[in-house]
Amino acid sequence: MRTHEFPTIGNGRRPMAFFVIALLFVFGMTQIPTPAAANPKYASMVVDHHTGRVLHSRHADASRFPASLTKVMTLYILFDEMKAGRIKSSDRMRVSTRAAAQPPSKIWVKAGSTIRVDSAIKALVTKSANDVATVVAEHISGSETAFAKRMTRKARQIGMRRTTFKNASGLPNSGQVTTARDMVTMARSIMVNHPGYYRHFNTRSFRYAGRTYRNHNRLLGRVSGVDGIKTGYTRASGFNLVSSRRVNNKHIVAVVMGGRSGKSRNAHMTNLLQRHLGSAVARRSVPRVPPGVALANLQVPVPERRPGTAPQATIVAAATAPTARTTAPAPETTSEVTSASAAPAQNVIMAASSAPQVPAAQQDVVPTVPVGGEPVAENRDGPAPFEPADAIPTSGWAIQIGAVGSNDEARNLIEMAKAKSVPAIRDTTAFTEPTVKNGETFVRARFAGFSSARQAQNACRQMKKQGFGCFAISL
Numbered sequence: 001m002r003t004h005e006f007p008t009i010g011n012g013r014r015p016m017a018f019f020v021i022a023l024l025f026v027f028g029m030t031q032i033p034t035p036a037a038a039n040p041k042y043a044s045m046v047v048d049h050h051t052g053r054v055l056h057s058r059h060a061d062a063s064r065f066p067a068s069l070t071k072v073m074t075l076y077i078l079f080d081e082m083k084a085g086r087i088k089s090s091d092r093m094r095v096s097t098r099a100a101a102q103p104p105s106k107i108w109v110k111a112g113s114t115i116r117v118d119s120a121i122k123a124l125v126t127k128s129a130n131d132v133a134t135v136v137a138e139h140i141s142g143s144e145t146a147f148a149k150r151m152t153r154k155a156r157q158i159g160m161r162r163t164t165f166k167n168a169s170g171l172p173n174s175g176q177v178t179t180a181r182d183m184v185t186m187a188r189s190i191m192v193n194h195p196g197y198y199r200h201f202n203t204r205s206f207r208y209a210g211r212t213y214r215n216h217n218r219l220l221g222r223v224s225g226v227d228g229i230k231t232g233y234t235r236a237s238g239f240n241l242v243s244s245r246r247v248n249n250k251h252i253v254a255v256v257m258g259g260r261s262g263k264s265r266n267a268h269m270t271n272l273l274q275r276h277l278g279s280a281v282a283r284r285s286v287p288r289v290p291p292g293v294a295l296a297n298l299q300v301p302v303p304e305r306r307p308g309t310a311p312q313a314t315i316v317a318a319a320t321a322p323t324a325r326t327t328a329p330a331p332e333t334t335s336e337v338t339s340a341s342a343a344p345a346q347n348v349i350m351a352a353s354s355a356p357q358v359p360a361a362q363q364d365v366v367p368t369v370p371v372g373g374e375p376v377a378e379n380r381d382g383p384a385p386f387e388p389a390d391a392i393p394t395s396g397w398a399i400q401i402g403a404v405g406s407n408d409e410a411r412n413l414i415e416m417a418k419a420k421s422v423p424a425i426r427d428t429t430a431f432t433e434p435t436v437k438n439g440e441t442f443v444r445a446r447f448a449g450f451s452s453a454r455q456a457q458n459a460c461r462q463m464k465k466q467g468f469g470c471f472a473i474s475l
Contacts, residue, residue, distance in 0.1 A: 041238040041258025043180040044268075046276045049188055049244070049251040050283040055276040056254075060181040061162065064257045067232030067240050068105075068128045069183055070170030072190060073151045075124055078117070078136055079194040080154075087140075089118040098144075099134035102169065104412040106131040107208055108419075121197075122206040127213040128231065130169040137168035144168055155182070158189040172234050183255045187229055187242045191253075201228030201244075216408075218262070219243060223270055225277075231262075235405055239265040245273045250280040261441075262406060392433050397450035398475055399425075399460050401468045403442040407432050410443040417447070420466045424459035448475060 043064055046056035054060075081087040092114035100111040107129045109115055115123075120136055123129040137147035144167055151165035160182035166173040191198050204220055206213045216231040225247040232240035239259035245252050254272050259265025402413045410432040417425065428449040435442055450456040456472035463470040 039238075039258055039260065041236075043257040044255060044272065045180040045184050046252055046254040046272050047184050047188065048280040049191070049253050050281050053281075055252065055279050056272060057181075060184075061179050063162065063177045064179060064240075065172075065234060065237035066163070066170055066176065066178040066183065067234045067237040068170040069178070069186075069230055069232040069240050069242055070151075070165060070168065070176070071124045071128060071133055071232075072183075072186055072230050072242065073154065073165060074133050074136055074147075074168045075121065075197075075200075076186070076190045076194070077140060077147070077150060077154060078121070079190070079197040081140060082117070082197065083194065087117060089116070089121075091117045093117065093120060093135050093139040095131070095135050096138055099131050099138060102130040102134050103171065104415045105129060105408075107211075107213065109135065119206075119208055121200050122203055123208065123213070125200050125203050125230070126206040126215040128216055130171055133167075133169035155186070159185050170232055170234070172236060180255045180257055183240075183242050183257070184253050187244065187253050187255070190229075191244065198228065201230065217241070217243075218266055219269065219273075223273060226273070233262070233406065233408065235409075239406075241265055241269050243269055243273060245277060247277060249282040249284055250277055251283075252277055252280050262408070392431055393429060393448040393475055395475055396448060397453055397456040397472060398446045398448040399450070399456050399463065399470050399472050400444055400446045401463055401470050402445045403435065404445065405442065407434070407443050410445040413445040414447075417445075417463065417466075417468060422459070422462045422466060424455075424462045428459075446473075 041064065043059035043062055044056065045054065045058070045060040047054055078087065082089065093116075095109045095111055095113050095115065097111040100109055105128050107123050107127055109129075109131050115132065115135060120132050123132040124136070134144055137144040141147035141150055147168055148165045151168070152163070155163045155165065160178070163178040163182045163186075164175060166176040170176070202220060204215050206215075217228070219226045219241075220228075223245065225245040226243055227246060228244045229242050238257065239262050240255070240257045241259070242255045243253070245254075252273065254269060254276070256265055256269045256272070259268065401417055402410070404410050404413060414430045414432070418430070425447045428447040430445075430447050433444045433446060435444060447459070450459060450472070453472055453474070460470035460472055
């Protein structure tokens, strides 16, 4: 901390008043919570689904990593295929070696096996299964690369101007970027265009191959009116969540990106949903595009501006509009993500599409998403306790294979280690344990049950051969 120079009086001593002021200043600064703006991964937005009016917006156009929110688009395209009759819920999709090798989170489908489409939908919604996302991509487009290009074309078609997809799962890729605004647009569009299939996002649990998987979205059943839709997490993205809430014919859609923990993200989302529902308009249905009216020719009237509000905008789909340039976040290998500057509001946003024009009756309805909205005080999204850890062994020897940012990530690391079938850890007890270092909370991934230091050190040697960092510890 830098010292401050104060004026002196004749004898060279600083007056006591200056010391008092300095102490009060330092003490006061330590009591001020860090604003969300200090978290470079943070972004949020709340929209009235019936009117498209923005009720809350923070860094909504800054570039972010979508993580598993990506799977909403994967499902969107799958629903498109089902709606067109090219895929049925009872169809079986083959699992490739590449799909089976995807890292957790996954349901461990085996190469050469098949999975029904309806099971795949539930696996993506609840477990957020990366292996199943690749199965879907390869089944529809032949390869995940080709499927990702289709995802990006779809994004442009429905008005997601700043999103590029590189895979179907949301696994780390520095080129796979989005914004909070685009995530809201995607969520609203899938609700409007696939209302029957959207109900899957309210699935609480899913049973497959003798195991039950709970939905990662903990707001389901805990916040009244919440009916979806998806969580996401990578180290680079932070904790993401898109939510939908319907109460008394009011319907809002919200996104929080870059939460520092699952609990703080959920608490912040709950606060946004409760605070802004009252500002939404009660209406029984969302206006749809009239039959025969092409999206490129549809212009929704701009709502009348009230004093002190930012100009509203209308999204119009146009096949010839250029794609907006964005600043991509830093690659996954970095621990911090520098937020891109938010784009200035425009009166009309053109949603570009590289896909060929299709008849108006087959086009998606693109919900109107205004830019701007009412000024809202900066939100706070600080750290919160982690999810409960496992029972922690207290005797013998253990090995540690990593210390990561969340309990879920630690569990994933343990599952990856188990998948290697290393003999030394076969009969051990896996557990996670939170710890705080330099003011930051981590969760350790460990295996216990070794009777001696030599046995634990031997296990570490085997783990290191499999690419894991490892060291032995006495409990």
